[in-house]
Ligand code: RIB
């Protein structure tokens with residue numbers, strides 16, 4: 608099997624955590640490192656969460672913290688969705704591994720330099736660390752096979768009507784990424800709000816006699832509390848799209864297009880603009896994931912039970 612070397616960069620966060628469970632559950636992925644970025648909660652909190660998730664999954668990989676604040680913006684956090692810890696709900700094992708002394712950009716750079724093959728970066732929080740890597744190590748762009756992001760939305764936002772949370776937290780970082788020339792895949796709200804799991808479906812996960820499966824079900828219980836108050840019928844699994852679109856692209860609709868990031872505008876800062884009809888005449892810069900077969904998506908989430916709980920040698 609040709610395995611896919613991965614760096615997981617995120618702000619766990621319930622959906623980041625479930626994305627990482629899926630990455631650890633699939634032998635096609637070779638997780639090389641985990642890096643954290645402030646977003647859903649502060650850097651301290653998401654880094655502790657990352658260390659606990661790695662312990663839950665028996666993922667013995669280096670973990671390094673990234674930037675505490677966005678490149679230029681004030682940090683926005685999302686305790687309403689993810690709680691004061693950033694990963695409220697079930698208790699998690701204490702971390703087995705200390706975080707690295709080096710920062711996220713140094714760890715990412717080391718992984719890229721040392722890898723014989725190109726590496727895929729899955730970035731499911733604000734794009735601050737990825738942008739910092741691209742700015743400080745342009746020579747390593749050629750070692751990046753793909754940046755698979757969760758962020759943006761070609762038709763709507765979720766933090767403002769124009770901007771999705773990850774992009775709004777650090778629009779400059781996203782702009783740098785979309786203008787970097789590095790292969791990019793965007794899982795925006797267009798697909799992630801369709802990647803929904805209903806309470807009766809995650810009961811099947813809870814029934815699995817596996818501590819990871821029961822933790823995933825409890826994370827979904829918590830994550831759904833606020834979503835239900837907002838009128839959602841199920842839990843929208845944003846970040847897992849950035850993993851499953853790599854291992855199962857056949858269940859997604861993906862189109863090449865030109866996307867840019869709005870940095871100005873009193874109301875539209877952080878909007879991801881898509882030139883769907885090529886009126887700008889610019890070269891496509893990303894693969895936008897636009898749709899998903901929801902039933903097959905949920906099947907994959909439930910089927911992961913056979914291998915929940917640990918990275919594969
Ligand atoms: O808008 C959804 C995104 O913001 C997800 O990545 C979620 O974890 C939060 O970071």
Ligand code: CA
Pocket residue numbers: 617618619620622623647731732846
């Ligand atoms: Ca996230």
